[in-house]
Amino acid sequence: xxxLWVALTVVALAxxxxxxxxxxxxxxxxxxxxxxxxxxxxxxxxxVSFKGEVLQDLMVREDGTWMNLSDxxxxxxxxxxxxxxxxxxxxxxxxxxxxxxxVLVTGVFHRVCVQHQGETDIHALNVTVVTPGxxxxxxxxxxxxxxLVVLSGLLGLVMWLYYRxxxxxxxx
Amino acid sequence: xxxxxxRTRTRRSTFLRRDLLGxxxxxxxxxxxxxxxxxISWLFFVGR
Amino acid sequence: MVRRVWREDFRIIGxxxxxxxxxxxxxMLVPMMxxxxxxxxxxxLDFAVSVALTLLVGYVLALIxxxxxxxxxxxxMVIAAGSWLVAMVLxxxxxxLSGHMKSFLDACFDTMSGFTTTGMFLLxxxxxxxxxxxxxxxxxxxxxxxxxxVLALTFLIGSTGGAFKIMVGEGKEEKLxxxxxxxxxxxxxxxxxxxxxxxxxxxxxxxxxxxxVHLAFFHGAYIFMSAWxxxxxxxxxxxxxxxxxxxxxxxxxxxxxxxxxNFALHYAVWSGNRKEIxxxxxxxxxxxxxxxxxSLVCLALMQRGVYPDAVALFRRGFFQLVSGHTTTxxxxxxxxxxxxxxxxxxxxxxxxxxxxxxxAASTGGGFKGLRVGIIVKGIATDVRKLxxxxxxxxxxxxxxxxxxxxxxxxxxxAAVIVVLYILVYAVGAVVGMAYGYPMxxxxxxxxxxxxxxxxxxxxxxxxxxxxxxxxxxxxxxxxRLEFLSVFTLFGFxxxxxxxxxxxxxxx
Numbered sequence: 001x002x003x004l005w006v007a008l009t010v011v012a013l014a015x016x017x018x019x020x021x022x023x024x025x026x027x028x029x030x031x032x033x034x035x036x037x038x039x040x041x042x043x044x045x046x047x048v049s050f051k052g053e054v055l056q057d058l059m060v061r062e063d064g065t066w067m068n069l070s071d072x073x074x075x076x077x078x079x080x081x082x083x084x085x086x087x088x089x090x091x092x093x094x095x096x097x098x099x100x101x102x103v104l105v106t107g108v109f110h111r112v113c114v115q116h117q118g119e120t121d122i123h124a125l126n127v128t129v130v131t132p133g134x135x136x137x138x139x140x141x142x143x144x145x146x147x148l149v150v151l152s153g154l155l156g157l158v159m160w161l162y163y164r165x166x167x168x169x170x171x172x
Numbered sequence: 173x174x175x176x177x178x179r180t181r182t183r184r185s186t187f188l189r190r191d192l193l194g195x196x197x198x199x200x201x202x203x204x205x206x207x208x209x210x211x212i213s214w215l216f217f218v219g220r
Numbered sequence: 221m222v223r224r225v226w227r228e229d230f231r232i233i234g235x236x237x238x239x240x241x242x243x244x245x246x247x248m249l250v251p252m253m254x255x256x257x258x259x260x261x262x263x264x265l266d267f268a269v270s271v272a273l274t275l276l277v278g279y280v281l282a283l284i285x286x287x288x289x290x291x292x293x294x295x296x297m298v299i300a301a302g303s304w305l306v307a308m309v310l311x312x313x314x315x316x317l318s319g320h321m322k323s324f325l326d327a328c329f330d331t332m333s334g335f336t337t338t339g340m341f342l343l344x345x346x347x348x349x350x351x352x353x354x355x356x357x358x359x360x361x362x363x364x365x366x367x368x369x370v371l372a373l374t375f376l377i378g379s380t381g382g383a384f385k386i387m388v389g390e391g392k393e394e395k396l397x398x399x400x401x402x403x404x405x406x407x408x409x410x411x412x413x414x415x416x417x418x419x420x421x422x423x424x425x426x427x428x429x430x431x432x433v434h435l436a437f438f439h440g441a442y443i444f445m446s447a448w449x450x451x452x453x454x455x456x457x458x459x460x461x462x463x464x465x466x467x468x469x470x471x472x473x474x475x476x477x478x479x480x481x482n483f484a485l486h487y488a489v490w491s492g493n494r495k496e497i498x499x500x501x502x503x504x505x506x507x508x509x510x511x512x513x514x515s516l517v518c519l520a521l522m523q524r525g526v527y528p529d530a531v532a533l534f535r536r537g538f539f540q541l542v543s544g545h546t547t548t549x550x551x552x553x554x555x556x557x558x559x560x561x562x563x564x565x566x567x568x569x570x571x572x573x574x575x576x577x578x579x580a581a582s583t584g585g586g587f588k589g590l591r592v593g594i595i596v597k598g599i600a601t602d603v604r605k606l607x608x609x610x611x612x613x614x615x616x617x618x619x620x621x622x623x624x625x626x627x628x629x630x631x632x633x634a635a636v637i638v639v640l641y642i643l644v645y646a647v648g649a650v651v652g653m654a655y656g657y658p659m660x661x662x663x664x665x666x667x668x669x670x671x672x673x674x675x676x677x678x679x680x681x682x683x684x685x686x687x688x689x690x691x692x693x694x695x696x697x698x699x700r701l702e703f704l705s706v707f708t709l710f711g712f713x714x715x716x717x718x719x720x721x722x723x724x725x726x727x
């Protein structure tokens with residue numbers, strides 16, 4: 001009986017130690033532009049995750065595509081997606097009337113990318129769309145319309161006063 | 173009347189040619205400066 | 221009698237300030253139309269309101285001060301300084317209405333930065349503004365750059381020797397010449413031709429690099445205006461990094477180097493005197509100081525092992541250094557990279573380049589190459605005098621459009637202004653340090669503001685101390701107007717107050 005228990009324990013341990021770990025463990029921490037730039041030496045060459053809204057232009061080049069991902073107030077990072085990495089369909093990119101798709105990228109961060117002549121960038125290994133984009137509301141403020149009308153009226157008056165001939169001699 | 177027209181026509185093409193040459197001179201100078209910058213960068217690495 | 225002259229002074233200043241304000245209002249029509257084209261209705265409305273307000277202020281000013289008198293030199297300087305302030309405030313209105321500013325002071329900071337072609341900004345979330353607002357930002361630097369050049373050359377052509385002295389610091393009462401118009405037309409012609417060529421070239425490069433075709437020429441225009449005016453704004457927060465393109469960067473660099481040249485030089489070269497570009501003291505000075513400071517930057521970067529190869533060293537190092545030296549401020553590295561990677565020597569070398577700055581009568585800032593050249597030659601001449609026998613007559617010369625004699629007075633005038641700049645940079649640096657910023661950072665940012673460069677190492681943020689914002693704004697303003705106008709304005713105000721008090725006492 002004891003030998004059976006020992007055997008089972010050994011088998012269980014063996015399974016736990018040598019069995020392949022589920023792929024889930026590959027998700028690195030999501031970092032911000034600020035963190036990456038402040039500690040560029042620390043993250044240089046490491047595989048990181050980055051999440052951001054796709055800005056206006058997806059620049060297709062011969063060896064891949066450049067995306068600029070905005071992840072905050074005046075912070076954005078350039079992400080290079082090599083040709084051999086699957087690029088999902090980016091339905092919406094940012095502009096005044098659109099909120100762009102938010103994309104999660106896992107890739108290698110380069111402090112000074114050799115391929116790109118010293119650029120601070122991320123070379124993507126994996127790109128997924130996390131939050132699809134949507135139209136952006138830019139409401140028209142009614143009080144500004146009122147201001148426009150009032151100011152234009154006053155302006156018209158002043159301009160008339162300014163441009164009319166000072167016909168002082170003939171008037172009276 | 174005709175003489176006037178002739179003169180303005182020549183003057184305009186002279187201006188255009190001068191403008192172009194002027195621009196080219198300036199761009200050439202700038203290009204040369206940038207080239208020297210590249211040379212200096214290269215020298216720093218060669219000298220390493 | 222004195223009283224009437226005095227009131228007339230106010231009328232002249234008020235009238236011309238009003239005219240400038242009307243000009244600014246009309247200028248706002250451009251971003252308004254841009255927004256209409258892109259169907260950015262809310263933004264278009266914001267600009268429409270701003271146009272109406274600005275034109276109203278301008279016309280009211282012009283109406284109440286209407287005068288037929290022509291401005292004298294003092295008037296011109298007060299108008300320059302004063303209308304700058306009025307334009308700064310009114311140009312901030314579209315910024316405020318966009319909702320992207322944390323305060324009105326921030327908006328004024330941005331417009332001051334725009335008009336002075338500095339390029340630092342406190343705008344929030346630049347990556348999400350309207351096309352119209354982006355057009356406005358870039359237009360501000362283009363107009364600011366052109367405006368100051370017209371002003372500078374106005375004084376230059378006043379009278380050959382006298383006007384030049386005025387440019388380097390000795391004031392004299394003079395009336396504005398009628399051929400101001402001729403000079404202004406010329407400057408605009410050169411600028412507009414480059415605007416066309418630049419927008420075309422940069423637009424085509426943008427398309428080649430993957431920018432959407434219907435936007436490419438807007439990008440082209442923005443980058444050109446930013447480069448030519450040595451302003452340094454860019455449509456996105458990543459500045460030139462947005463484009464990931466060495467061709468766009470190099471093209472922009474060519475334009476900002478050209479934009480940093482003296483307009484008198486442009487005129488000379490475009491009029492057939494092409495040799496001038498090799499003989500001119502400013503170009504010689506610029507070439508020497510660029511290559512020297514760049515070598516210093518390379519030394520710093522190599523010592524720290526920042527870049528892996530010569531191409532990266534050139535593309536990042538040279539671009540930033542030349543951007544700094546021409547006082548442009550465009551950047552292809554992140555702001556904090558200066559601090560975190562380049563280090564103190566790299567930052568100091570860049571600061572020196574920024575401090576020296578561009579050419580006189582150009583869109584650039586800093587000491588100006590002319591003064592550096594004059595001072596260096598002045599020192600060389602003094603050394604020669606020391607080494608020569610007592611009775612020998614030693615005269616120095618410098619070549620600026622034609623050969624000029626290096627008089628003691630010319631050297632002194634140049635030195636005075638350089639000292640004033642250094643003082644301004646130092647005060648800004650001290651204030652920064654007083655708030656806890658490290659010395660290299662505080663100095664870098666202060667010099668950047670005072671020389672109207674705009675490169676940032678991370679100090680300029682909406683959250684920075686209010687006093688520091690105001691200090692940088694003053695630096696930008698004084699640096700741009702080269703002190704004269706600002707001092708004249710303050711002098712004028714002081715004199716007016718004094719004569720008001722005297723009249724009250726006499727009454």
